[in-house]
Amino acid sequence: xxxxxxxxxxxxxHEWVSQExxxxxxVGITDHAQEQLGDLVFVELPEEGDTxxxxxxxxxxxxxxxxxxxxxxxxxxxxxxxxxxxxxxxxVNNDPYGDGWLFSVRLDDTGEIEDLMDADAYRxxxxxx
Numbered sequence: 001x002x003x004x005x006x007x008x009x010x011x012x013x014h015e016w017v018s019q020e021x022x023x024x025x026x027v028g029i030t031d032h033a034q035e036q037l038g039d040l041v042f043v044e045l046p047e048e049g050d051t052x053x054x055x056x057x058x059x060x061x062x063x064x065x066x067x068x069x070x071x072x073x074x075x076x077x078x079x080x081x082x083x084x085x086x087x088x089x090x091x092v093n094n095d096p097y098g099d100g101w102l103f104s105v106r107l108d109d110t111g112e113i114e115d116l117m118d119a120d121a122y123r124x125x126x127x128x129x
Contacts, residue, residue: 002032009116011073028101037063040089045081076105
């Protein structure tokens with residue numbers, strides 16, 4: 001069973017969001033997503049300053065199996081990217097909720113976090129998939 005931390009919010013497309021500081025959230029992919037993808041070999045992250053709407057494709061992860069789009073779970077501006085993933089994308093497999101985060105976003109609307117699933121709802125979503 002995939003790890004699903006209770007202090008995060010989740011998108012149906014398997015990204016997680018963590019409230020960092022006022023108006024800024026950290027984004028990554030869930031343990032379930034990295035398990036489905038397999039060993040990551042490349043991560044293409046957005047640029048700092050890029051802006052995305054909720055649900056926009058914003059990054060790509062490539063595994064030995066396939067390449068998959070990552071969708072921005074909230075609207076806003078990318079303020080920080082995890083540069084460590086350029087050389088060691090496998091960090092996402094080893095620590096998807098810690099050092100394997102992808103990027104941080106300054107939210108256009110802080111209320112959007114409430115539109116995402118909590119851990120229980122995400123667990124149900126996985127059970128239905």
